[in-house]
Amino acid sequence: MATEFRAPEISDLEEAARRIRVEVIRAVNQAKAGHLGGPLSAADMLAALYFRVLRIRPDEPDWPDRDRFVLSKGHSSIGLYATLALRGYFPVDELATFDSAGTRLQGHPDMTTLPGLDMSTGSLGMGISAGVGIALGARLTGRGEVRTYVMLGDGECQEGEVWEAAMVAARYGLDTLIAIVDHNKLQQYGWAGDGPDGRLPPEAPGELVAKWAAFGWRVLEVDGHSMPAIVEVLDGARAGDGRPTVVISHTVKGKGVSFMEGHYYWHTRALTTEEFETAMADLGEHVAAPNGGAP
Amino acid sequence: MSLPIGRAMREVFGETVSDLADADPRIVMLDGDVGSSTKADIFEHRHPDRFLQMGIAEQNMLGVAAGLATMGLIPFVSTFVAFAVVRPLDQIRVLIAQTGLNVKITPGYAGLFTGVTGKTHLIVDDVSIMRAMPGMVTVCPADDVEAAQALRWCAAYDGPVYVRLVRDATQRLFDDSYSFQFGRAVVVREGRDVTLISTGTQTPRVVDAAELLAAQGIEAHVLHVPTIKPLDVPAIVAAAGRTGYVVTVEEHTVIGGLGGAVAEALSEHRPTVVKRLGLQDVYGESASNEALLELYGLSAARVADEVRALLGSRKKEAIAQS
Numbered sequence: 001m002a003t004e005f006r007a008p009e010i011s012d013l014e015e016a017a018r019r020i021r022v023e024v025i026r027a028v029n030q031a032k033a034g035h036l037g038g039p040l041s042a043a044d045m046l047a048a049l050y051f052r053v054l055r056i057r058p059d060e061p062d063w064p065d066r067d068r069f070v071l072s073k074g075h076s077s078i079g080l081y082a083t084l085a086l087r088g089y090f091p092v093d094e095l096a097t098f099d100s101a102g103t104r105l106q107g108h109p110d111m112t113t114l115p116g117l118d119m120s121t122g123s124l125g126m127g128i129s130a131g132v133g134i135a136l137g138a139r140l141t142g143r144g145e146v147r148t149y150v151m152l153g154d155g156e157c158q159e160g161e162v163w164e165a166a167m168v169a170a171r172y173g174l175d176t177l178i179a180i181v182d183h184n185k186l187q188q189y190g191w192a193g194d195g196p197d198g199r200l201p202p203e204a205p206g207e208l209v210a211k212w213a214a215f216g217w218r219v220l221e222v223d224g225h226s227m228p229a230i231v232e233v234l235d236g237a238r239a240g241d242g243r244p245t246v247v248i249s250h251t252v253k254g255k256g257v258s259f260m261e262g263h264y265y266w267h268t269r270a271l272t273t274e275e276f277e278t279a280m281a282d283l284g285e286h287v288a289a290p291n292g293g294a295p
Numbered sequence: 296m297s298l299p300i301g302r303a304m305r306e307v308f309g310e311t312v313s314d315l316a317d318a319d320p321r322i323v324m325l326d327g328d329v330g331s332s333t334k335a336d337i338f339e340h341r342h343p344d345r346f347l348q349m350g351i352a353e354q355n356m357l358g359v360a361a362g363l364a365t366m367g368l369i370p371f372v373s374t375f376v377a378f379a380v381v382r383p384l385d386q387i388r389v390l391i392a393q394t395g396l397n398v399k400i401t402p403g404y405a406g407l408f409t410g411v412t413g414k415t416h417l418i419v420d421d422v423s424i425m426r427a428m429p430g431m432v433t434v435c436p437a438d439d440v441e442a443a444q445a446l447r448w449c450a451a452y453d454g455p456v457y458v459r460l461v462r463d464a465t466q467r468l469f470d471d472s473y474s475f476q477f478g479r480a481v482v483v484r485e486g487r488d489v490t491l492i493s494t495g496t497q498t499p500r501v502v503d504a505a506e507l508l509a510a511q512g513i514e515a516h517v518l519h520v521p522t523i524k525p526l527d528v529p530a531i532v533a534a535a536g537r538t539g540y541v542v543t544v545e546e547h548t549v550i551g552g553l554g555g556a557v558a559e560a561l562s563e564h565r566p567t568v569v570k571r572l573g574l575q576d577v578y579g580e581s582a583s584n585e586a587l588l589e590l591y592g593l594s595a596a597r598v599a600d601e602v603r604a605l606l607g608s609r610k611k612e613a614i615a616q617s
Binding site for chain 2: 064068110111112118119120121122123125126128129130131132133134135136137138140141143160161164165167168171
């Protein structure tokens, strides 16, 4: 049964983003492994996409005329899984199976196991090429209303394939293709320098904007943690102008958890019990002590 | 008396996929800027709206093909083998083989006949690489007749397929009565003295070699293996059983391709001595087609000489052991 979906208020979207972050922390803590920094930086954008922007039917994941979403930065899979679960694609309880034997929630998104994934990703740079193919395919099959959204990492934009795809998308004037770069200013390790923790950001300030513009894309910038701004930029991106669109989303790696924000080493890491409790408190979530508080 | 020259596979490729697209609007062609060489340009002339120029950007091209397949289209990817297989190998692995998406990788310029290009363009290990990849079907047609049929088959098959096509006109082995059967090997000559197993455009030269051997009193049994994966193990076991001595011949490295596949199958199912002819762990070089066949021992005369020598040394070994 399709449920009537009400366009959510900004506060609803902000609450969805908070819950995505909570489920990300919970699942990674349960698995004792997993990426944290990237899913947390992307959570607001994922909430806006899945709870407002994307034309989708969670109870009919293969609906042919749906908008497509490709998580090119596949290592942020748990962020997408939390979003899909909260949006009703599968039970939230299943997030506890993340990364365990037999799970549909693989370390990187596997479209052959989990409904609702429009492409398998994990090897960086590939999702944007698949997105170009999807957008071209929508055009060739007469589905002009379909929009294709692809989320990339800023470190991922070091892959040469990203720029091959950017070149071809511009050649074909794919204005139904919307790339979103989660520009959290940190990659897994990167170059040494005078940045935070002695590491440099993946790109210099302004570099991504200049590169995408040089490849013939319409470039939009947004504060990726301001829900009103995200909604405004995504609503505007839906109407094409003959060029593919990229949204440079300025974010903070590890956003929402005090001790993770802006530190490269929280790209992927297991939490101690104390860290887990602090993270949950930062996100406004009450955590019962282990064993229901029994000594 | 050698087999006649047929049509160039690349011409047959351009025409056959265009014919298929006449009847099936889902078929699209992706070109990596070499359509005038691979004859994907035939498709562009006949179906301009479904010809997708991807430029000199092969990694993206394979990714775009995967995206197109999710939208219900049937993409045929065309460039040279070297740039369709090894350059975008990770894209094939992650986006096509692991997903099982319906992408047809149908490049030209396989084997030695690459138009005097040298070792960069002359890839010697594509079959080894593709057959090792879980989920990837690997087909090596012998001639223009089989190539056309294999392309028709692959358009109807739902899943990733690699079809290895050749640039130049090569010898024709089959007539119009032939019917390509996916996953099946074909006995193309009966014999009792030695089993020759071959694939691709090497098979017609092996049939010629068998005629040369027959003139010298050696009757070779010849098995053609157009589908390297899935491999027709029962046919290979049966062919080995006919003579008890197997020689594989391929226009490819002897490591991991047809020779490797046959040796693996026989060691498990019917332990048999297997000698592997082909490129002996070396790269190719620039030279005329005829010169390259001589250089790597793959002309009919060189194969016949090699098989005769192997049988001679085998006879000596048998006498020494008795």
